[in-house]
Amino acid sequence: MPGALIVLRTSDGVRIIERSSAPCCFGGRSTIDPMDMRHLIIVIGMFASVATAQEPRRPSHVDPPLIAADSVRNMLVLAGRAVVASIMATVSDSAPVCVSFAEGRERYRATATEHRMLSDGRVAVLDRTDCPETYANMIAYVDSLGRPLQRRPPGYVDPRYVELVLPVQWSMFTVIVEVEVSQGTSSDTYQCLRNRTATNQAFSCRVIRHAVS
Secondary structure (H helix, E strand, O other): OOOEEEEEEEOOEEEEEEEEOOOOOOOOOOOOOHHHHHHEEEEEOOOOOHHHHOOOOOOOOOOOEOOOOHHHHHHHHHHHHHHHHHHHOOOOOOOOEEEEEEEOOEEEEOOHHHHHHHOOOOOOEEEHHHOOOOOOOOOOOEOOOOOEOOOOOOOOOOOEEEEEEEEEEEOOOEEEEEEEEEEOOEEEEEEEEEEOOOOOOOOEEEEEEEEEO
16 A cells, blocks of 8 residues: 655755655544644655565556467467468578467467467567567657667667468368568568368468558
């Protein structure tokens, strides 16, 4: 519970005269001289217990879990794995992959097991909300001397965001999944297909849209 910080205004400034674990003037008792009450400044909630102050820092936002059938989740993750594998085959960097499920504007987190399914062991797979900094930007922010305000560390590669897009499209013979991949200011939409009845068949994916923002 927040405490009360009680400050007395005097001719030579202010001084703290009482700290308490509960507010002093709302049913509690105080040791303050009644003659000084008119000079009091009472600040509620300005200090907390040491235990509260030492709580570990939590992320400002965590995506909710996806509620979906296992068959749908598996199709999304397998398509994402095929896309990540195709990208890793053409690049030499080890930028992390930051994954989420996407439905419209909503984003949902993947499980640790799904992270492992997406990884080839070469790159880290993280939640979208744990993704490191992206430095690429269409607008350059500089100080009064023209120096960039955000300096990319030497050798740093922006992370890749991978969104596994709902809904999955099912036909009598085919499963179709879209996967969005963005890095810096560039993004690609992949369309991934596989035979619905061929349980061991990998997805075949191709880029159907490219955008720069």
